[in-house]
Amino acid sequence: MNDFKQLGLGKHITERLLKEGISVPTPVQESAIPKVFEGTDLIVQAMTGSGKTLSFILPILEGIQPGAQEIQALVVTPTRELALQITEETKRFSGPNVNVLAVYGGQDVEKQLKKLEKSVDIAIGTPGRILDHLRRGTLKLEKLRFLILDEADQMLHIGFLSEVEKIIESSSPERQTLLFSATMPEGVRKLAKKYIKNPEYLQLESTQGPAKSVKQTAVYTTDRTKLGDLKGIINEQRPFMAVIFCRTKRRAEKLADQLTAEGYSCAELHGDLSQAKREKVMQRFRKAEFQLLVATDIAARGLDVEGVTHVINYDIPLDAQSYVHRIGRTGRAGMGGVAITLISQKDKDLLVSIEKELQITINKKSALPNEKAVDSRDISDNKDKDRKHGDKRKLDKNRKSRQKTAFASASRKKNISKRPSEKKSSSRSGRYGNR
Numbered sequence: 001m002n003d004f005k006q007l008g009l010g011k012h013i014t015e016r017l018l019k020e021g022i023s024v025p026t027p028v029q030e031s032a033i034p035k036v037f038e039g040t041d042l043i044v045q046a047m048t049g050s051g052k053t054l055s056f057i058l059p060i061l062e063g064i065q066p067g068a069q070e071i072q073a074l075v076v077t078p079t080r081e082l083a084l085q086i087t088e089e090t091k092r093f094s095g096p097n098v099n100v101l102a103v104y105g106g107q108d109v110e111k112q113l114k115k116l117e118k119s120v121d122i123a124i125g126t127p128g129r130i131l132d133h134l135r136r137g138t139l140k141l142e143k144l145r146f147l148i149l150d151e152a153d154q155m156l157h158i159g160f161l162s163e164v165e166k167i168i169e170s171s172s173p174e175r176q177t178l179l180f181s182a183t184m185p186e187g188v189r190k191l192a193k194k195y196i197k198n199p200e201y202l203q204l205e206s207t208q209g210p211a212k213s214v215k216q217t218a219v220y221t222t223d224r225t226k227l228g229d230l231k232g233i234i235n236e237q238r239p240f241m242a243v244i245f246c247r248t249k250r251r252a253e254k255l256a257d258q259l260t261a262e263g264y265s266c267a268e269l270h271g272d273l274s275q276a277k278r279e280k281v282m283q284r285f286r287k288a289e290f291q292l293l294v295a296t297d298i299a300a301r302g303l304d305v306e307g308v309t310h311v312i313n314y315d316i317p318l319d320a321q322s323y324v325h326r327i328g329r330t331g332r333a334g335m336g337g338v339a340i341t342l343i344s345q346k347d348k349d350l351l352v353s354i355e356k357e358l359q360i361t362i363n364k365k366s367a368l369p370n371e372k373a374v375d376s377r378d379i380s381d382n383k384d385k386d387r388k389h390g391d392k393r394k395l396d397k398n399r400k401s402r403q404k405t406a407f408a409s410a411s412r413k414k415n416i417s418k419r420p421s422e423k424k425s426s427s428r429s430g431r432y433g434n435r
């Protein structure tokens, strides 16, 4: 097993990693970091929560020259939340001389412009705002050395493709291009070859399925009893923290209102909120200030929040990729997690197609009889106590043991550059439409 030094990282970065308790590279880091140093263009597929972010951030931090007056690395992400998260992660490991800037919509353009006047070394953002700055001439990519598409299959999906194409066309032909995702359908890989030269495909798992550490169940429900069944699940499972996914902004808003009215500790996250609210909600969730995040698919990709023990699909996801990413919000960094998908009669075919595409069988259960669904107020009374004294202790313990165990999975079987069980990606138009 390699350590980070053996992968080619310098003293400063390895020391910073150690300070954060990170000493053993994950399998994707072991495979990708040396390849990034070699200068190879990469398409990397590795499970949700397996440490893909550091596998591009760390070699980039070694590879750039701070203060060169030109942007040297650009990371493109599908959501503002993910852009901010990666910005924070980058700042954790970059030295004081490296300028890292998040570039995303909903935030004051003037403020971003001011920062762009200074020398920015690494920019991390969403396509719309990046293009905005390219058009204004405030962001120049002629000297770009690294272009990263995180959640690359989504970035090359129709909703984002034309914007991402323009970003690619504006960036230096000398750049190195790196694509990362937990799901990399063959169509996307073919398409990617249009933009990148002789990419090497690193596939870390033999199938592109959900994280193995997540225990998955589907629970039968009906539209009429869905809310009661959800409450039954929450009351029975007592998640430390959970993300509850809804199909639309409206439904997320309504469900969050209903749960709040019944005394649950929850907040909503979707595209109808102001940027300030979106940021506040994520900050509070990261501090475990509330228990249930009711969200649309804007929370499905990339978000890494410690303490999320459960993902509940209140509405079934529309395709297999979305299922993999949603439930990947738990079971991260070697921890366990639980994913529960509520299924009404009309969702059954979709569930079958998700199972078929991912080659998995999801355990099915009926909902708890309603009388067993304890009154939520009983739970709220106990919840704080439970979370503080029970699960919180477990969380702290898990945090400590994580370094030992999480990436002992480094010994997991690797299957690099072999063909996965190729499946065509089910098409989904639009970007976030009503999400």
Ligand code: ADP
Binding pocket: 021, 022, 023, 024, 025, 026, 029, 046, 047, 048, 049, 050, 051, 052, 053, 054, 302, 303, 304, 332, 333, 402, 403, 406, 407
């Ligand atoms: P992915 O992008 O593959 O879904 P992330 O990059 O978000 O996963 O990483 C998941 C979590 O694992 C993060 O909290 C990250 O800080 C942590 N992590 C990454 N690499 C390591 C490592 N080598 N050792 C311990 N924790 C790690």
Ligand code: MG
Binding pocket: 052, 053, 150, 302
């Ligand atoms: Mg990621």
